[in-house]
Amino acid sequence: xxxxxxxxxxxxxxxxxxxxxxxxxxxxxxxxxxxxxxxxxxxxxxxxxxxxxxxxxxxxxxxxxxxxxxxxxxxxxxxxxxxxxxxxxxxxxxxxxxxxxxxxxxxxxxxxxxxxxxxxxxxxxxxxxxxxxxxxxxxxxxxxxxxxxxxxxxxxxxxxxxxxxxxxxxxxxxxxxxxxxxxxxxxxxxxxxxxxxxxxxxxxxxxxxxxxxxxxxxxxxxxxxxxxxxxxxxxxxxxxxxxxxxxxxxxxxxxxxxxxxxxxxxxxxxxxxxxxxxxxxxxxxxxxxxxxxxxxxxxxxxxxxxxxxxxxxxxxxxxxxxxxxxxxxxxxxxxxxxxxxxxxxxxxxxxxxxxxxxxxxxxxxxxxxxxxxxxxxxxxxxxxxxxxxxxxxxxxxxxxxxxxxxxxxxxxxxxxxxxxxxxxxxxxxxxxxxxxxxxxxxxxxxxxxxxxxxxxxxxxxxxxxxxxxxxxxxxxxxxxxxxxxxxxxxxxxxxxxxxxxxxxxxxxxxxxxxxxxxxxxxxxxxxxxxxxxxxxxxxxxxxxxxxxx
Numbered sequence: 001x002x003x004x005x006x007x008x009x010x011x012x013x014x015x016x017x018x019x020x021x022x023x024x025x026x027x028x029x030x031x032x033x034x035x036x037x038x039x040x041x042x043x044x045x046x047x048x049x050x051x052x053x054x055x056x057x058x059x060x061x062x063x064x065x066x067x068x069x070x071x072x073x074x075x076x077x078x079x080x081x082x083x084x085x086x087x088x089x090x091x092x093x094x095x096x097x098x099x100x101x102x103x104x105x106x107x108x109x110x111x112x113x114x115x116x117x118x119x120x121x122x123x124x125x126x127x128x129x130x131x132x133x134x135x136x137x138x139x140x141x142x143x144x145x146x147x148x149x150x151x152x153x154x155x156x157x158x159x160x161x162x163x164x165x166x167x168x169x170x171x172x173x174x175x176x177x178x179x180x181x182x183x184x185x186x187x188x189x190x191x192x193x194x195x196x197x198x199x200x201x202x203x204x205x206x207x208x209x210x211x212x213x214x215x216x217x218x219x220x221x222x223x224x225x226x227x228x229x230x231x232x233x234x235x236x237x238x239x240x241x242x243x244x245x246x247x248x249x250x251x252x253x254x255x256x257x258x259x260x261x262x263x264x265x266x267x268x269x270x271x272x273x274x275x276x277x278x279x280x281x282x283x284x285x286x287x288x289x290x291x292x293x294x295x296x297x298x299x300x301x302x303x304x305x306x307x308x309x310x311x312x313x314x315x316x317x318x319x320x321x322x323x324x325x326x327x328x329x330x331x332x333x334x335x336x337x338x339x340x341x342x343x344x345x346x347x348x349x350x351x352x353x354x355x356x357x358x359x360x361x362x363x364x365x366x367x368x369x370x371x372x373x374x375x376x377x378x379x380x381x382x383x384x385x386x387x388x389x390x391x392x393x394x395x396x397x398x399x400x401x402x403x404x405x406x407x408x409x410x411x412x413x414x415x416x417x418x419x420x421x422x423x424x425x426x427x428x429x430x431x432x433x434x435x436x437x438x439x440x441x442x443x444x445x446x447x448x449x450x451x452x453x454x455x456x457x458x459x460x461x462x463x464x465x466x467x468x469x470x471x472x473x474x475x476x477x478x479x480x481x482x483x484x485x486x487x488x489x490x491x492x493x494x495x496x497x498x499x500x501x502x503x504x505x506x507x508x509x510x511x512x513x514x515x516x517x518x519x520x521x522x523x524x525x526x527x528x529x530x531x532x533x534x535x536x537x538x539x540x541x542x543x544x545x546x547x548x549x
Contacts, residue, residue: 001495008123023457026495127475131188131458133438136341136362136391139192142174145399153371158530168207175211181401188458188493189218216498216506222276222303233281235314235541254290279305280324301337308342309373325350334359339441344374360387360441365410367393389438427480461490
């Protein structure tokens, strides 16, 4: 797939630059010299002639020793990531002095389309950014969004499991819905920690694979595996809690993953399999170690939940006599190919381990608020050099898949945790965390995550004339700090256009809407037997008063 985007706005240090982006064979082949430079505080006025400058999201080829989050210091405030001066080739954006002045709303003569066999797209009044990574979600939860009452994770998940879909067609439809919402909020990659239907595990994975390949999003599917029963996920406390054997043995589960890898891991077709035990609360060391072995032999990434709640922190002490992070380091699960969702209840020693092992934190702020899990210490992670990305989490704990919403709240939430505003996350840092940070967590930093020549054409075009992005100020500030509504104009994944003029091209979204509507019903009340069974124990071990008190 080859095409050119003309006259498009791209972020550079201290401002923005109009440019021509060329894609050949699904990769960015050139970022041509721009016509003018735009300062962020005055987008309608041209600055003096542009002096060789590197686009903000145009990193040099990834080197193991080079931090990914190392843009030049942002002008006007202290950046969290301050690298040494960029050394390398001449910047790609180095035009001759700008001659004359053209209003921002004056398009070039050519209006896009086919020109001499070459597809040309008009990028006038549009912002091009690398695609974001929805780095943690559970697609099948879409069928339960809006229905589970306010509950902490340990009770919430009991109700979720009581009503989990047992139909592979529902798995297919909810994966499509997750992909559509991710694409239309700036995402080009999704990490689906996929809940499996008992007895139909491979069929469940096949349904999700079919959905993601049809729509064209880049997908990392981590079948959610465990070898301990749901009640094992709570601290025992003084009274303890009876647990039953899980429906699959550890070895059967590992054999299942080997089959899934052989059948579905096809990166060249946009589908990758992750090894993804649910977390320390429901998994034995034998399962973790089996996943380590499989991932190392197959060079696959690893994923898991980690210390989402205070109850899990307490459980780790009961199981291991140390923190969950220390234990995962001891057994070898942490690595540069490991991403861990939530990471709310880590202490300073845990954070140091995360940094030393180069593991990635996936920040899911909305579900952490929805379930009362807590606020992850993201500013501490960043200051320690830990890689951080963003996720929506499942649509029953969020309850949406709006990635821009997750990025906004995940960027602003931490301002109340640190009075030093120089540590706060800037909109540009948010964009880099959502794109390059997500790519690093999937061992894809050399292929996606920035607008760099040689990387895959996974990027998003935003309409800067959209009402929610007006009046004109700082485009990235408007995108991250505002409430963009239908601002995504076009999306490309691996050079293929998936969204055009705000509409998904690869599937019929109206048909999807009808299927989701027809297969569901309005309801507001239901009773979870599992919640009723375990609630008293949960309240006891968490030192909560009895309802009668």
